[in-house]
Amino acid sequence: MEPSGWLDPAAFWAMYDDGEQQVRRVAAGTSVFGLVGWPGDRATGEWDLGSTPPTVATLIHGSDTGTPHVTVRTTTQDPVVDVSLQRMRGGVHDSGPQMIARQHALQEEMGDDVVLPVDGNRTVFTVWQERDGWWAAGSHDGHGLVLGVRGMDPATIELVRILDFEPYFEGRRARLRAARGEG
DSSP, rough: TTTTTTOHHHHHHHHHHHHHHHHHHHHSSSEEHHHEEEEEEEEEEEEOOSSSOOEEEEEEOOOOOSEEEEEEEEEOOOOOHHHHHHHHHHHHOTTTTTHHHHHHHHOOOOOOOEEEEEETTTEEEEEEETTEEEEEEEETTEEEEEEESSOOOGGGGOOEEEOOOHHHHHHHHHHHHHHHTTO
């Protein structure tokens, strides 16, 4: 380990490669959704490796700081509960009862229904507008789907089951190299 607390590149990438191989094994037998024909940056996001199938598998489309940006979470959990937790992530919240009350309020908040294509099927999502984007929750073929979107209109979104994860792995590695100052 280097004095900064960061692993040296060889140790970091060996550890990262192990984790990526775990995601590859899980992804091979899991339905994970992403955007159709996305031409820009892509990366893997949060993946649950502690259960089969994973309770969440996340694919990111676009840069973390720019627009457009779309996060697609495929989950085995209730997508309305998941989206309420995601909406809480970015803000400052009280702890304990106040936080739980806020989560329940978000779950009860009415959104607008929009129909998005998922694997070519018309699928109803509930959309909540936020200051800098929007969130959506829906279900398709037994999977919860949660979208976090900046800089795109819902009418431009089309989801499909992703079979080739390599562009997402490559994108994640590129983001990590940049964050570590390795290129």
